[in-house]
Amino acid sequence: MAMTDNNALPNPFTPGAGAYPPVLAGRETEQSILLDGLQKISHPTRGGPVNMLLLAAPRGMGKTVLLSWLRRQAADRSVHVVDAKAGDIFDLVALGGALWPESRTEPARLTGIDVGIVSAEWQPGHADSRASHIRTNLKEHLIEATDQRPSLVQVDEAHTLAPEVANALCNLSQSLTEAGRPVWLVLAGTPGLQAHLMSSSVQASFVERADVLSPNCLSRDASVAALEIADWSDWEIDASVIAQAADDTQGFPFFVQRWGHALWNAGRDSRSVTGDTLQAARVDVDYARRGFYARRFREIHDHEDPRLVVAAATLAKVLSMRTSLSLAEVTSAIKEAIPDHVEAVRAREHLESVGLIQMRADEFTGGIPSLLAYLADQAS
Numbered sequence: 001m002a003m004t005d006n007n008a009l010p011n012p013f014t015p016g017a018g019a020y021p022p023v024l025a026g027r028e029t030e031q032s033i034l035l036d037g038l039q040k041i042s043h044p045t046r047g048g049p050v051n052m053l054l055l056a057a058p059r060g061m062g063k064t065v066l067l068s069w070l071r072r073q074a075a076d077r078s079v080h081v082v083d084a085k086a087g088d089i090f091d092l093v094a095l096g097g098a099l100w101p102e103s104r105t106e107p108a109r110l111t112g113i114d115v116g117i118v119s120a121e122w123q124p125g126h127a128d129s130r131a132s133h134i135r136t137n138l139k140e141h142l143i144e145a146t147d148q149r150p151s152l153v154q155v156d157e158a159h160t161l162a163p164e165v166a167n168a169l170c171n172l173s174q175s176l177t178e179a180g181r182p183v184w185l186v187l188a189g190t191p192g193l194q195a196h197l198m199s200s201s202v203q204a205s206f207v208e209r210a211d212v213l214s215p216n217c218l219s220r221d222a223s224v225a226a227l228e229i230a231d232w233s234d235w236e237i238d239a240s241v242i243a244q245a246a247d248d249t250q251g252f253p254f255f256v257q258r259w260g261h262a263l264w265n266a267g268r269d270s271r272s273v274t275g276d277t278l279q280a281a282r283v284d285v286d287y288a289r290r291g292f293y294a295r296r297f298r299e300i301h302d303h304e305d306p307r308l309v310v311a312a313a314t315l316a317k318v319l320s321m322r323t324s325l326s327l328a329e330v331t332s333a334i335k336e337a338i339p340d341h342v343e344a345v346r347a348r349e350h351l352e353s354v355g356l357i358q359m360r361a362d363e364f365t366g367g368i369p370s371l372l373a374y375l376a377d378q379a380s
């Protein structure tokens with residue numbers, strides 16, 4: 001192939017939010033859990049409901065990509081897919097339009113039936129009949145629709161769902177599940193997702209029983225696999241360079257794509273990935289990575305409570321000496337800067353949602369690799 005042709009080849013790596021990677025690596029466990037759910041709703045004779053699933057992980061960990069993968073699998077099984085971003089379903093009418101597109105042209109149908117599924121606690125005084133009509137109609141519609149075909153409803157960025165929409169979605173899922181309908185609600189968001197859904201503004205306390213899937217950093221082998229793509233088959237590739245790049249990603253999927261992207265750019269003229277390519281690529285990766293960390297740092301630094309950055313720095317210090325902390329230990333480290341318990345808990349949730357720390361089983365560890373170290377450095 002002539003060099004100009006090669007130059008024209010688009011870079012296959014995808015270091016952008018939500019872009020599908022050339023190789024989806026190291027997600028076998030997650031994929032089998034997701035497939036299992038799909039199989040349960042789409043089984044021809046025994047298809048039934050599946051417990052709501054929360055896909056919760058820090059930014060850049062690969063939630064959106066897993067949703068895309070699931071959507072493709074669902075399409076292969078003739079499952080009806082409703083695929084929404086929280087920002088698109090900003091109120092109940094928009095939710096209605098997403099779940100039931102025909103209702104957009106038939107708005108009367110959304111306000112016709114008079115039985116409420118609004119929970120008793122639902123914002124007294126605000127439980128206007130329009131909202132309850134919409135909810136009731138959606139429930140009836142979904143019951144009807146799932147008679148024909150199983151449905152997967154997936155919502156990305158769900159930690160930003162408007163409270164009334166989050167409440168309606170969770171209640172719908174709950175009542176359809178109770179009615180034995182083949183429907184599956186999958187909500188993806190940052191680790192603050194569950195806390196958001198259970199908060200007093202959403203009041204979906206039964207979400208406590210939802211299944212939670214928290215994809216973590218990729219193993220080293222998976223990072224290597226994500227970088228060893230077919231497009232490189234006729235390049236001269238030094239395997240030790242790929243291994244060094246994979247190590248440098250610390251398994252964080254976003255950094256994996258960053259590295260692949262930079263290696264491709266640096267190597268495409270010579271069609272090789274060598275030690276020199278690595279050095280050139282490292283400059284780009286470091287620059288992009290500093291930008292990524294800086295955005296996460298700003299989410300802490302610019303928070304309305306200026307003590308948050310102090311609390312985060314304290315946590316960073318403690319977690320540089322210990323790899324994991326209990327809930328009580330994390331909270332007490334935060335309380336050094338924010339003594340009030342309620343405020344400290346809110347701060348902990350924010351630090352989780354930013355990806356600084358994450359809870360796995362019953363222990364807190366660092367979230368996004370090296371973010372704690374970056375923060376300790378910036379805050380000092």
Ligand SMILES: Nc1ncnc2c1ncn2[C@@H]1O[C@H](COP(=O)(O)OP(=O)(O)OP(=O)(O)O)[C@@H](O)[C@H]1O
Nearest residue numbers: 014017018021025059060061062063064065253254
């Ligand atoms: N298993 C994987 N193998 C290789 N690359 C991956 C994998 N998962 C995700 N990526 C890549 O990592 C980056 C982040 O993925 P994605 O956008 O899905 O993360 P996210 O968790 O949705 O992040 P955000 O919270 O910012 O929306 C993308 O460039 C994506 O292509």
Ligand SMILES: [Mg+2]
Nearest residue numbers: 017018063064
């Ligand atoms: Mg995403």
